[in-house]
Amino acid sequence: MRLPASNKIFDTSLSFILNVVIAYIIVVLNVGLIRTLLGMKRLFGEGDLRSAYNEAIIEILTFLVIIELFKGFVEYFKNQRISLTIMIDSALVFVIRELLVSLYTQGHTEWHLLASFGILVLCLGIVRTLAVRYSPQDAPRQG
Incomplete structure (x- = not known):
């Protein structure tokens, strides 16, 4: 056809x-890495x-968030679909980051x-487990 x-x-x-967006993502990640490494000056x-x-x-x-x-974006670019597991991983990392920032700053x-964070992490973990268990890649082919 x-x-x-x-x-x-x-x-x-x-x-x-x-391809342009992926190149932009690579530039942003490199700038973020350099900025994070330059922050080491404050430690010393x-x-x-x-x-x-x-x-x-x-x-x-x-x-890390x-x-x-960006891993989720690149996965979308490769497969032309949003990977629920990668998006949930991003959400989990973000929630854990917020919890740790709260603990470190306050x-x-x-x-x-803490209970809210715990319930949110538990729910995201359950959804991620279900997304892996019932992945569309494991579904039987129709037709």
């Missing part, structure tokens, strides 16, 4: 756009070591906030 010329133009354009400089340590932890955790999100966290 031959594709109309407009479909070929669309596919070529989409491929070009996705003069000043409050505790706040420098807290900032370094927050920077690293934020960078960005990496997870030194303590209220019980209801």
